[in-house]
Amino acid sequence: MPRIKLPTWFVLLLPAIIILASVVLVPLLLSLYSSFTPYRLTRPETLWKWIGTYNYQKAMGDWNFWVAFGRTILLLTVALNLEMILGLGLALLVNRVTYGQRALRTFMMFPMMFSPILVGFQFKFIFNDNVGLVNSALQSLGLSDTAIPWLVDGKLAFFAIVFAETWMSTSVFAILILAGLYAIPSDPMEAAKVDGCTPWQTFRHITLPFIMPFIYIALAIRSLDVARAYDIVQIMTNGGPARRTELLWTLIGRTGYVDAKMGYANAMGYISIILAVFFTVYFFNKLNAARSELGMAG
Amino acid sequence: MDINQKHRLQGLLLGSLHKITLFLAMSIICIPGLWIVLNSFRPTVEIMAKPPVWIPNELNLDHYRAMFGAAGEGGVPVVQYFTNSLIISVTSTLIAILVGMAGGYAFARFKFKGKTWIFIGLMLTRAVPGVALSLPLFIVMAKTGLIDTHIGLIIVYVAMNVPFTIWLIDGFFRQIPHELAEAAEIDGCTRWQAFWRVEFPVARAGIASAGIFAFLTSWNEYALASQLTRSTFSKTMPVGLRDFTSEFTINWGGMCALAVLMIIPALILTFIVQKHLIAGLTFGGVKG
Numbered sequence: 232m233p234r235i236k237l238p239t240w241f242v243l244l245l246p247a248i249i250i251l252a253s254v255v256l257v258p259l260l261l262s263l264y265s266s267f268t269p270y271r272l273t274r275p276e277t278l279w280k281w282i283g284t285y286n287y288q289k290a291m292g293d294w295n296f297w298v299a300f301g302r303t304i305l306l307l308t309v310a311l312n313l314e315m316i317l318g319l320g321l322a323l324l325v326n327r328v329t330y331g332q333r334a335l336r337t338f339m340m341f342p343m344m345f346s347p348i349l350v351g352f353q354f355k356f357i358f359n360d361n362v363g364l365v366n367s368a369l370q371s372l373g374l375s376d377t378a379i380p381w382l383v384d385g386k387l388a389f390f391a392i393v394f395a396e397t398w399m400s401t402s403v404f405a406i407l408i409l410a411g412l413y414a415i416p417s418d419p420m421e422a423a424k425v426d427g428c429t430p431w432q433t434f435r436h437i438t439l440p441f442i443m444p445f446i447y448i449a450l451a452i453r454s455l456d457v458a459r460a461y462d463i464v465q466i467m468t469n470g471g472p473a474r475r476t477e478l479l480w481t482l483i484g485r486t487g488y489v490d491a492k493m494g495y496a497n498a499m500g501y502i503s504i505i506l507a508v509f510f511t512v513y514f515f516n517k518l519n520a521a522r523s524e525l526g527m528a529g
Numbered sequence: 530m531d532i533n534q535k536h537r538l539q540g541l542l543l544g545s546l547h548k549i550t551l552f553l554a555m556s557i558i559c560i561p562g563l564w565i566v567l568n569s570f571r572p573t574v575e576i577m578a579k580p581p582v583w584i585p586n587e588l589n590l591d592h593y594r595a596m597f598g599a600a601g602e603g604g605v606p607v608v609q610y611f612t613n614s615l616i617i618s619v620t621s622t623l624i625a626i627l628v629g630m631a632g633g634y635a636f637a638r639f640k641f642k643g644k645t646w647i648f649i650g651l652m653l654t655r656a657v658p659g660v661a662l663s664l665p666l667f668i669v670m671a672k673t674g675l676i677d678t679h680i681g682l683i684i685v686y687v688a689m690n691v692p693f694t695i696w697l698i699d700g701f702f703r704q705i706p707h708e709l710a711e712a713a714e715i716d717g718c719t720r721w722q723a724f725w726r727v728e729f730p731v732a733r734a735g736i737a738s739a740g741i742f743a744f745l746t747s748w749n750e751y752a753l754a755s756q757l758t759r760s761t762f763s764k765t766m767p768v769g770l771r772d773f774t775s776e777f778t779i780n781w782g783g784m785c786a787l788a789v790l791m792i793i794p795a796l797i798l799t800f801i802v803q804k805h806l807i808a809g810l811t812f813g814g815v816k817g
Binding site for chain 2: 238239240241243244246247250251253254255256257258259261262265272320321324325327328333335336337338339340341342343344345346347348349352353354356357362364398401402452455458461462480483487488493497500503504507508510511512515
């Protein structure tokens with residue numbers, strides 16, 4: 232029997248493909264199948280009943296689902312932009328420091344070491360309307376004499392979640408952008424100085440194009456993580472008050488596990504994953520475009 | 530005022546503005562975490578005091594003592610959780626790095642059909658939320674008897690981290706010129722030897738930084754761990770945090786103590802590796 236010779240790249244990729252196929256693909260196919268059934272956790276036999284696209288049609292007409300969908304996009308836009316701008320600012324600030332930079336970088340990465348569930352608990356406590364740090368500080372400073380119900384009021388609760396999310400992840404942007412700042416070659420900077428560019432012009436035309444690939448990498452990674460945000464929201468508000476902070480995955484988690492409507496939850500899940508696919512491909516293209524501008528694609 | 534004086538004044542003003550802004554930014558970054566650390570040393574009465582007690586009157590180790598204490602007195606099996614977390618995170622990180630190195634090397638050094646699409650496909654597996662995976666995974670794991678075992682979580686975390694390690698490590702290998710390995714092969718090394726003796730040492734810093742991201746992800750993961758673990762035999766620290774909550778109350782002091790215990794290993798590891806981190810990310814980002 233002739234030995235089949237597999238190409239080396241395939242052999243090297245095989246472990247990754249096997250593990251991702253078995254851990255992600257098989258369960259995904261299972262849940263794809265169940266999204267076409269009225270599967271309920273409490274009645275396992277419902278898994279064998281085929282009902283076609285009923286769950287999908289139901290999700291399409293479900294107002295709560297679309298509100299959660301819109302709110303997830305809102306959170307994505309607000310949090311990602313905030314994290315990017317603040318991260319850029321922080322990186323520029325730290326980059327200017329002449330000594331003690333290593334210590335500063337370690338401090339800067341402090342929030343990255345926190346588990347999202349821990350961040351959830353931490354800010355649940357900090358924004359507590361009775362004994363929380365924020366209210367205590369506001370009252371001690373005399374800025375407010377009543378307790379502000381941060382996590383009870385719908386709008387404020389959304390703000391609190393954005394704050395927690397931004398607090399946790401700004402440093403991811405900052406560290407990647409800082410890496411980009413270190414990678415800028417010094418020649419164009421000096422040339423700009425000789426040509427009499429203002430600091431703003433130097434930043435706009437030299438610094439920014441160089442760090443764009445880093446910003447897109449951070450955006451790509453973070454967009455995936457925010458789109459599946461679950462831990463923080465589940466702990467801080469659990470989608471409440473009265474669905475005012477309901478995001479896609481808290482809604483899906485609740486439908487699946489609390490209401491036990493697994494088939495329906497999976498159908499909603501599949502509609503949502505399209506969102507993640509869109510963002511991944513979008514940022515991947517942006518990244519490649521930014522790289523080819525610098526002649527680094529390939 | 531002559532022009533020199535004006536410039537000097539402007540520089541001084543900008544310099545202090547820079548320092549003040551940096552100080553404020555760092556305060557916002559550090560205070561929430563430090564508040565947790567501080568609370569873990571304070572009696573519960575003081576944590577919940579109203580009006581708030583800003584300067585602690587008394588610092589003690591009560592919460593830690595309770596946490597390590599007997600089950601009836603607020604103790605949780607924290608040593609077991611810590612061990613579980615450590616075994617699971619370290620093993621899965623090591624495997625994820627090995628798999629990621631093989632995959633990253635393939636993407637960086639070989640030309641093949643459909644490369645971009647395979648790459649995007651691998652990345653997309655990270656886009657699937659833990660909640661969506663948890664039930665089907667639970668079913669698969671229950672069938673194979675991997676529920677409540679270390680191996681079950683290790684496999685899951687390897688899968689979670691592989692896309693990311695491939696992406697980063699691919700970038701580091703691209704940074705190393707082809708000629709380096711080729712020269713070694715001309716000198717009589719096999720491709721395998723050339724990899725270990727020449728390319729691996731150069732990419733080591735980058736691989737370390739991929740490792741720390743992988744470690745932090747598995748150390749901190751909650752959604753899947755809470756589904757796939759049952760008992761103290763495999764529960765990890767993030768799941769252990771839940772031991773301090775009951776239906777209506779949360780034991781904040783105890784939770785803060787466990788939180789501190791959770792952050793320490795991450796802090797130590799980041800501090801050790803962070804010197805390499807920036808250098809590693811620089812390569813991985815630009816050419817990735």
